[in-house]
Amino acid sequence: MGSAPATVGEIRRAQRADGPAAVLGIGTANPPTCIAQDDYPDYYFRVTNGEHLTDLKAKLTRICKKSGIRQRYMHLNEDLLAATRTSPTASHHPSTPAWTSPPPPSRSSLRPLQPKPSPIGPPGHRNNPPNLQHLLRRTRPEWRPAPRVAPGPSAPRCPAPCSTSTAAMAVAGRSSSPKELAENNRGARVLVACSEITLIAFYGPEGGCPDNILGQALFGDGSGAVIIGARPRGMEYHISNKVPRLLGCNVERCLIDAFDALGVRAKWNDLFWAIHPGGRAILDHIEEVLGLDDGKLAASRHVLSEFGNMSGTTVIFVLDELRRRRVVKKEGEALPEWGVMMAFGPGITIETLGAARSR
Numbered sequence: 119m120g121s122a123p124a125t126v127g128e129i130r131r132a133q134r135a136d137g138p139a140a141v142l143g144i145g146t147a148n149p150p151t152c153i154a155q156d157d158y159p160d161y162y163f164r165v166t167n168g169e170h171l172t173d174l175k176a177k178l179t180r181i182c183k184k185s186g187i188r189q190r191y192m193h194l195n196e197d198l199l200a201a202t203r204t205s206p207t208a209s210h211h212p213s214t215p216a217w218t219s220p221p222p223p224s225r226s227s228l229r230p231l232q233p234k235p236s237p238i239g240p241p242g243h244r245n246n247p248p249n250l251q252h253l254l255r256r257t258r259p260e261w262r263p264a265p266r267v268a269p270g271p272s273a274p275r276c277p278a279p280c281s282t283s284t285a286a287m288a289v290a291g292r293s294s295s296p297k298e299l300a301e302n303n304r305g306a307r308v309l310v311a312c313s314e315i316t317l318i319a320f321y322g323p324e325g326g327c328p329d330n331i332l333g334q335a336l337f338g339d340g341s342g343a344v345i346i347g348a349r350p351r352g353m354e355y356h357i358s359n360k361v362p363r364l365l366g367c368n369v370e371r372c373l374i375d376a377f378d379a380l381g382v383r384a385k386w387n388d389l390f391w392a393i394h395p396g397g398r399a400i401l402d403h404i405e406e407v408l409g410l411d412d413g414k415l416a417a418s419r420h421v422l423s424e425f426g427n428m429s430g431t432t433v434i435f436v437l438d439e440l441r442r443r444r445v446v447k448k449e450g451e452a453l454p455e456w457g458v459m460m461a462f463g464p465g466i467t468i469e470t471l472g473a474a475r476s477r
């Protein structure tokens with residue numbers, strides 16, 4: 119006898135995610151040309167042949183100073199202007215350079231928009247590129263599903279340019295919103311991508327029309343993307359009290375393997391140490407099992423004391439602290455040639471790196 123067929127309710131429950139949609143990853147990118155806000159008035163009036171509009175330039179300078187903006191990134195730069203400029207007389211305004219249709223920002227003009235791993239996320243996703251089922255992209259002036267990636271009903275439309283990312287992420291109850299896609303499709307990962315470029319609003323200064331100048335002082339180019347999915351497993355700390363001892367029992371084996379691979383015979387007290395200070399007891403156990411002298415783990419203890427355990431970031435702070443300590447070393451003190459960088463993670467994992475000091 120076969121089992122009873124699944125009910126419609128069971129099928130729908132199986133298709134849907136169990137939890138609410140959440141942002142699982144965030145990525146941002148900007149074009150490589152960065153212009154300091156203090157330099158912008160000179161740059162703008164130079165490239166637009168508007169130096170004679172001294173009052174307007176003074177106005178832009180005042181606006182820039184009060185803008186709270188230190189710098190902006192722009193795809194449009196002087197190389198692109200020079201390459202696309204046609205003739206000075208072809209412009210709409212006498213001071214406005216004219217150019218043929220500039221190319222859209224190429225992939226290579228943006229740093230890779232690799233979504234950063236989120237501190238929350240389903241197992242196996244922390245360091246892996248997500249498997250995306252849906253892509254929503256911002257196209258002026260609306261949000262639409264990208265062709266072929268998210269077939270089906272239209273995406274929600276969010277016409278106000280500055281709020282599009284937020285609106286596109288927040289809008290609920292409409293077909294094909296990221297929230298709907300994520301919650302109605304178990305395991306779905308939705309990429310919401312937004313890219314803004316000032317190129318289409320870049321024009322020369324109009325004498326007698328000071329209103330327009332503000333826009334030239336505010337906007338910059340940037341892209342952002344978020345990955346939305348449902349039922350991420352929130353990160354919870356379950357740290358066994360065996361961790362310090364387990365690490366203590368295994369570090370020596372890891373160190374031997376790391377230095378054997380380098381062909382280096384190391385005495386532990388002859389090394390410098392950058393250990394992830396996961397907890398004071400971990401440092402105590404490692405110090406004890408390796409018979410390390412007092413002070414060998416001082417940089418790790420200092421970072422733990424001053425910053426706590428910042429997970430993966432902590433060991434970089436330790437490296438920086440070692441560098442700082444090297445600068446203020448005592449007269450005649452010999453610096454170790456070789457050292458160890460070591461960090462721990464869930465599982466339990468131990469990552470070990472033997473490295474030589476640069477001269």
Ligand SMILES: CC(C)(COP(=O)(O)OP(=O)(O)OC[C@H]1O[C@@H](n2cnc3c(N)ncnc32)[C@H](O)[C@@H]1OP(=O)(O)O)[C@@H](O)C(=O)NCCC(=O)NCCSC(=O)CC(=O)O
Nearest residue numbers: 357358359361362396397398399400427429430462463464
């Ligand atoms: C927590 C400690 C500072 C406590 O210091 P001591 O062990 O010297 O003190 P102690 O034995 O008197 O313990 C003090 C109290 O802490 C409690 N305690 C100790 N270890 C615990 C644990 N793992 N979980 C929950 N409670 C714990 C004890 O029961 C005790 O409770 P009571 O007072 O009620 O009796 C230390 O054990 C420590 O540094 N542990 C290592 C923490 C760790 O594993 N970090 C790795 C994080 S993961 C990581 O770093 C990697 C990553 O980010 O991915």
